[in-house]
Structure formats: structure tokens, C-alpha cells
Amino acid sequence: MEEGYPKREGMAGNESPKITSPAFLRRKLQEKGLSPRRSLGQNFLVDENILHKIISAATPTPGDFILDIGAGPGALSLALAESGCHVIALEKDKGLASFLREEAEERGFDRLQVVEGDVRRLELRETCADLWGEEPFMRKIKVVGNLPYYLTTPLLFQLLQGDLQLQLLVLMVQLEVARRIKAAPGSKEYGALSLLCRYYSRPRLLFKVPPSVFYPPPEVASAVVSLEVLDRPPSEVGNEDLFWAIVKRAFQKRRKTLPNALDGLHNLHKEQWAELIKKAGLSPSCRGETLSLEQFAYLAQISYNNRGI
Numbered sequence: 001m002e003e004g005y006p007k008r009e010g011m012a013g014n015e016s017p018k019i020t021s022p023a024f025l026r027r028k029l030q031e032k033g034l035s036p037r038r039s040l041g042q043n044f045l046v047d048e049n050i051l052h053k054i055i056s057a058a059t060p061t062p063g064d065f066i067l068d069i070g071a072g073p074g075a076l077s078l079a080l081a082e083s084g085c086h087v088i089a090l091e092k093d094k095g096l097a098s099f100l101r102e103e104a105e106e107r108g109f110d111r112l113q114v115v116e117g118d119v120r121r122l123e124l125r126e127t128c129a130d131l132w133g134e135e136p137f138m139r140k141i142k143v144v145g146n147l148p149y150y151l152t153t154p155l156l157f158q159l160l161q162g163d164l165q166l167q168l169l170v171l172m173v174q175l176e177v178a179r180r181i182k183a184a185p186g187s188k189e190y191g192a193l194s195l196l197c198r199y200y201s202r203p204r205l206l207f208k209v210p211p212s213v214f215y216p217p218p219e220v221a222s223a224v225v226s227l228e229v230l231d232r233p234p235s236e237v238g239n240e241d242l243f244w245a246i247v248k249r250a251f252q253k254r255r256k257t258l259p260n261a262l263d264g265l266h267n268l269h270k271e272q273w274a275e276l277i278k279k280a281g282l283s284p285s286c287r288g289e290t291l292s293l294e295q296f297a298y299l300a301q302i303s304y305n306n307r308g309i
């Protein structure tokens with residue numbers, strides 16, 4: 001059999017070629033005059049084993065509504081559509097979006113719809129409602145993605161703080177970002193991203209992924225994380241805007257003591273913050289990087305209740 005047309009066990013011989021075959025993908029991209037663009041973080045997944053591990057972490061059941069962010073040539077989207085899921089594949093690159101549209105058509109996957117656009121600029125709720133109607137908002141949406149590394153942190157804020165009803169996110173991210181997502185207070189990786197993920201979800205680092213499974217290989221190792229979205233946050237914060245403002249300030253100035261880092265926030269000077277920090281049962285000489293989610297939450301609550309001081 002010609003290289004690039006591997007048969008999957010138990011499948012008929014007329015099965016479509018796999019997008020994860022490096023030779024097939026390279027040839028197809030070449031035919032369309034496309035080549036991987038570094039500026040868009042285009043490192044395509046070309047490993048069937050890793051693909052299956054990601055797909056099984058997403059626990060796809062026929063009829064699920066799944067958003068693939070940064071779909072590229074479609075390794076994840078095509079596999080999910082094959083499992084009977086409704087898939088929206090979001091892709092910024094015009095050439096790749098039309099490439100994937102053709103692949104979906106050739107395979108007869110009308111459950112797979114390609115949206116060309118920058119995920120940071122799209123109104124995701126409207127996009128989903130336009131293509132799927134309102135049903136997914138009762139059953140909730142899953143997100144998968146092999147994300148361009150530059151996009152991971154802002155996208156997690158956009159998704160977790162946005163208005164999509166999400167159930168589960170399964171994402172390939174840079175290993176260093178996976179460690180930040182899972183980091184505990186006091187570690188150097190701990191920051192606003194760790195708190196974001198813990199506030200909205202149950203984050204897990206599922207497995208590490210070497211550069212060799214991508215075409216072209218990136219310079220750094222990756223990991224797949226899952227974030228099971230919580231029905232409600234684990235801690236009461238009083239006012240979410242104030243809570244996130246405190247968290248962001250604390251980590252923007254992570255080497256400073258907390259009253260110094262918060263100085264000026266909400267028109268309160270550092271002595272007033274020191275009082276609030278004491279009221280929350282914390283030492284005014286502590287740094288934000290040592291505080292747990294519950295401690296930040298309690299400080300935000302106390303600050304909200306005493307904002308008139």
C-alpha cells in the first residue's frame with residue numbers, strides 16, 4: 001500500500017487516508033500551496049496514538065457538541081466527526097480552513113462545520129447558536145484543541161470567563177503552561193492562570209507529549225490537560241471583578257508584599273490594604289504567590305464588604 005494511506009484495524013479498504021500520516025499531510029498541503037506558518041503556531045499533530053488518547057480524554061458520544069479551536073488540517077475535528085459528534089472547527093488560516101472544508105466534504109462529514117476566523121475576535125456563543133441552535137446550551141459544549149502556544153493563556157480566560165456553557169476542555173498546551181495550570185501555592189509556576197483554572201474547573205495534567213509527534217516539531221515539549229468545568233466555583237468571592245483584580249495585581253507584582261502589590265487598587269492605599277489583609281487572617285508581610293484560592297477568595301469578600309473603609 002502507498003505510504004500515507006494506512007488502514008486502521010478492522011476498517012474497510014476504501015477508508016479515507018489519515019490526516020495524521022506525515023507523508024499524506026505534507027503532500028496534500030503541498031498540492032494546495034500551503035506550508036506550516038510559524039507565526040500562527042502551526043505544528044500539526046501527526047501521531048495516531050496521541051490523537052486517540054486526546055479523543056478518548058474528550059469522551060465523545062454521538063450527538064455531543066464539540067468546538068475544535070485552531071483546527072488546522074483537522075486531525076481532531078475529523079476524528080470527532082467520525083465518532084458522530086457535531087463539530088465546529090475554528091481556524092484562522094484561510095488556506096487551512098478551506099483545506100479542512102474539502103476534507104470534511106470528501107469524507108461526507110456534514111456534522112463538521114468549518115468557521116474561518118480568529119477565535120479571539122469571534123463571538124463564540126453566537127457562532128455556536130448560529131450553527132447549532134440552542135440545544136447545546138442545555139447539554140453543554142466540549143472544547144478540544146491543539147493550541148498555538150501564544151494563544152493558550154488569553155484563550156483560557158476567554159473561555160472560562162465567557163458565556164459558553166462548557167462541560168469539558170481537553171487541550172494540548174506547552175508543558176510549561178500545563179505545569180502553571182496545575183501549580184500549587186508557593187511554587188514558581190503558581191499564578192493567575194492556576195487560580196483561573198481552579199476557580200472554574202477541575203484541572204488535570206493527563207500526559208506529556210514529545211515534539212516528535214508534530215509536523216514540523218516545535219522547540220518545546222507539550223502536554224495534554226483536561227479541565228472539567230464546575231457547576232459553580234468552589235469559593236465565594238463576594239464580587240468577581242474585585243477578586244480577579246486582586247489576583248491579577250498580586251501576580252503582576254509578585255515579588256512585593258501584598259499591601260504593596262495592591263497599593264492604589266480600588267482607590268485604597270497600602271495601609272488600608274494591610275488592614276483588610278489582617279482582617280482576612282493573613283499577615284501583611286505575605287506575598288500573593290503563597291495564597292491559596294480560598295485565601296484570595298476570603299480577602300476579596302472581606303474587601304468587598306469593607307470597601308467603604
Ligand code: SAM
Pocket residue numbers: 040041042043044045046069070071072073074075076090091092093096117118119120145146147148151
Ligand atoms: N489542530 C491541528 C492539529 O492538531 O494538527 C492544528 C494545531 S496547530 C498547533 C494550531 C492551529 O491554530 C493552527 O492551524 C493555526 O493556524 C491556528 N490558529 C492560530 N491562531 C489562531 C487564532 N487566533 N484563531 C484560530 N485559530 C488559530
